[in-house]
Amino acid sequence: MSEVLNVEAIFGENVFNLGTMRERLPKNVYKEVKKVMDQGGELSLATADIVAKAMKDWAVEHGATHYTHWFQPLTGITAEKHDSFIGHPDENGRMLMEFSGKELIKGEPDASSFPSGGLRATFEARGYTAWDITSPAFLKEDATGVILCIPTAFCSYTGEALDKKTPLLRSMEAIGEQALRIVKLFGNTRATKVTASVGPEQEYFLVDRQKYLKREDLIFAGRTLFGAPAPKGQELEDHYFGVIRERVGAFMKDLNIELWKLGVTAKTQHNEAAPAQHELAPIYETANIAVDHNQIIMETMKKLAERHGLRCLLNEKPFAGVNGSGKHNNWSITTDDGMNMLDPGETPNENIQFLLVLACILKAVDIHADLLRQSAADVGNDHRLGANEAPPAIISVFLGEQLEDVVRQLIETGEAKSCLLGGKLMTGVSTLPDLPKDATDRNRTSPFAFTGNKFEFRMVGSADSVASPNITLNAIVAEAFCEAADILEKADDFDMAVHDLIKQYLTEHHRIIFNGNGYSEEWVKEAERRGLPNIKSMIEAAGALTTERTVKLFERFHIFTKAELESREEIEYETYAKSINIEALTMIDMASKQIIPAVIKYSQKLAKTVLDVKAAGVEPVVQADLLSRVNSKLTEMKEALEVLQREEAAAFAMEDVKAQAFRYKDVVVPAMEALRAPADELEMLVDKADWPFPTYGDLMFEV
Structure with missing residues (x-):
């Protein structure tokens, strides 16, 4: 047995939490x-000095x-600048x-070097970090020491939010105030x-680090571009849910x-659906701490994977x-006297407060479906949403049979006199107990599903910050409550x-x-037919940030200004264009320097084999056929490579950032797909010993 933990x-x-503060x-x-x-x-500054010293x-x-002011710029990851505690030496x-x-409360990083969507320029470098007193300080150990x-x-010198935390905190105040009403x-x-x-x-996925380092696409793009x-x-x-491998365990x-x-309440761990895919789930926390902790989770996963010879x-x-990865953003609202406003109770048809809350949320999601979709938009998610493994790009709400029946009664008759009960699940085994059965099944295909006492927003991408979806959820529901x-x-x-209001909203x-199959x-x-938007890509979703309705919503609750929203829309276009450009250049590099040279060498081997077999007096039917197929696909790949090189250069040269992003989506991405197709076919034809980098089988099954 290992040492007891x-x-x-x-x-x-490693957290300067309330308990530590109370002691010190x-x-x-x-x-x-x-x-x-x-x-x-x-x-007060005097109090801040005492807290800082402790x-x-x-x-x-x-x-x-x-120490560092740990913040979340619009890159989607965290940033930090380290300052030592060293002060001026004394006279001795x-x-x-x-x-x-003062150092605790305010810092001053360079604001011009982070995405700002035009809010900051190189000659306008000043920005400020401000201590979030509601999220506890913590210690992190890395190669530089303990920080x-x-x-x-x-935020910028002129006051605009340049991060994820500021608008999140604003949105939490908005929903808190309106929910209290x-x-x-x-x-x-x-x-x-x-x-x-x-x-x-x-x-998340775990792969062997040495194999990872042999794949330029994983290094530069974070995903396989060939395979x-x-x-x-x-x-x-x-x-x-299979047995966890020793190395992964x-x-x-x-x-x-x-x-x-x-201080992260890591609760659940298990294997996910795809080979080499896993999941970690924490316990509920207030939204801003949950967002901070999710960033800590991702950083810690990447750091510890390296120590185990893995890559996260x-x-x-x-x-x-195979399935991609996401985050299931479980969201609820709770009073300080312990009441979950999304708890329907045993008889939801009689719980009028819950029915009003539910009706308001349905209204919010329906009116702002485009904005909620945008909040989960990022480059990698374009490949995942709607791929029969994740929710579709269409926003809908799953309520389950019980609540849908209550809603139907309210709409049709104005009152709900009954609700479906769960009953019992009979196991049919004398030594097993009969199990209480929920009144409602679950629906994994729904992007926004009610799951008992919370809503599960399943669209969010695995690499993305959960700040944006929670800012949006807080804001749209605050508006409906208001x-x-x-x-x-x-x-x-x-x-x-x-x-009357519940019936009207419903x-x-x-x-x-929608309770049915979202994949169909x-x-x-x-x-x-219902008029619900189907926004399939990140950049098609970006425009939702600056519609008149969105600007009115966010300005009403002082979450974003119009300028802040316009900057974020521009950053969406920039991020998409830059990300696809990196992927395209990586494909060009891999195709030019690795795949095509390897296939040429293999075809030379085949050609020699054809000649050797002929010289032996035997017709090399199989060898010649294989050589012909390899050369055909090699020609197709070379032609596709030239198209991608040309289209990437043309897109990169464009100056209008929105037009550039759409050019990458509509022209460059199809050119990338056209290059990948013959390359993947060649992988199935070329001797494995001659293929230049690890295959899917190597990566997903040899961990």
């Missing part, structure tokens, strides 16, 4: 910090030499470790705060320990022909008004509900 003892040991801060200082965390406001002393005791030349409240990481927001309408005087909570599940299917994929469904063990030390692939579609509260607060007869937005062609046609 005391999870309770190590959990959060004077009582009055702790109370002030807690009040600001709960109610907002600013710490934080520094704690970090130094744990071996820290530097003795150095003292220093960290002030104190302070979660911060990042709804709660109070139903007589809840105990609740003083409502918080959005999130539990993002994380899917014939392995003889076995996921068709036997034997990997999903060792990685998962170390990953859990590292995450637990960082977070791209949404690293391998063609509009409902505006009506109900003025009503003379509240019971009648809320009854009737007007019933089209967004019939649904695509049905969705079109």
Whole structure:
């Protein structure tokens, strides 16, 4: 047996959390910090100095030499600049470790070197990071040593948000304020705060590092741009929840320990559907901490994979022909007195507050379907959504049989007199208990599914930040709550008004509900008939950021300004164009320097074999046929390569960023596919010993 691990003892040991603050801060200082965390406001500089010293002393005791303002720019990953605690030496030349409240509260990274969509230029470099007091500081150990990481927001000198955290915090305040209005309408005087909570599940692939390093496409693009299917994929469904391999298990063990030390509630681990694919799921947390922790999870996965001789692939579609990876963004809203506003109770037909909340969410998702789709848009996700492995690109809501029946009754008769009950599942085995059965099945094909007491937004890509979808969810639901509260607060007869409003919203937005097979062609046609948008690509979705409706929504709740939205739309186009350009150049490099030379050498071997067999007096039928097929595909590949080179150069030269992005999508991507097709066929023809890099079988089954 291995050494017993005391999870309770190590959990959060590398986090400057409330428990640590309570131990290290004077009582009055702790109370002030807690009040600001709960109610907002600013710490006095004197208090900030005390907190900073306690934080520094704690970090130094744990071996820290530097601190960093850890922030989330619009790259989708995190950024950090390390400063040591070293201060000016005293008159005796003795150095003292220093960290002030001013340094804790504000930093100043270069704002011009991050994506800004035109909000910042090179000659306008100043930007600020501001301490997010609601997300605890933590220690991270890397090759440079132990670093104190302070979660911060990042904004420009002129005040625009240049990050993911700032608008997320704004959106949390918006939904908290509007949800509290709804709660109070139903007589809840105990609740003083409502918080959005999130539990993002994380899917990922693990491959052998040495094999990874032999594939330029994985190194530069994060996914395979060439590759014939392995003889076995996921068709036997034997990997999903299967026994975890020893090497992967060792990685998962170390990953859990590292995450637990960082206060991340890593709960569930298992093999996913595709070979070499896995999943980690944490417990629910407030939205901003969940977003921070998801970034920590991804960073830690990549770091620990290296230590185990592995490489963690977070791209949404690293391998063609098998499932890609996503995040299931489980979202709910909870009051500070412990009530989940998405809990229907045992008789949801009688739970009027829940029915109003549900009706508001349906309204929000229907009206802003394009914006919700955009919030999950990234380059890799274009290959995953709608590929019969993930939700389609069409936004719809799954409620299940029980709630759909309640909604139907309300629409048809104005009241729901009954609801379907779950009953019992009879196992038929005397030694097994009969199991309580839920009233509703699950639907893995739905992009936005109600799953008991939360909504699961399944569209989000595995490499993407979960900030954007949660900003959008918080904002659109806040708007629906606000509009409902505006009506109900003025009503003379509240019971009648809320009854009429629920029926109105359900009737007007019933089209967004779909419980069937989201993968079917019939649904695509049905969705079109209903008038639901089918936005298939990242750049087609980008325009949703700047519609009049979206600008009005975000400005109303002070989440984004119009300028901030316009900058984000431009960044979407830039990101897409740059990413596809990298992929195209990588394909050109691999085709020119690896695949074509390898195939030429192999064809030379075949040609010699043909001549040798002829010289022996035998007709080389098989050898000649193989040589002909190889040369035919080689010619096809060379022609496709020349087309891609020409189209990539033409797209790269374009100056209009939106037009450039569409040129990459409409012209360059098809040219890439045309190059890949003959290359993958050649992989099936060429001797494996002559193929220049590891195959799908090598990557997915030899971990």
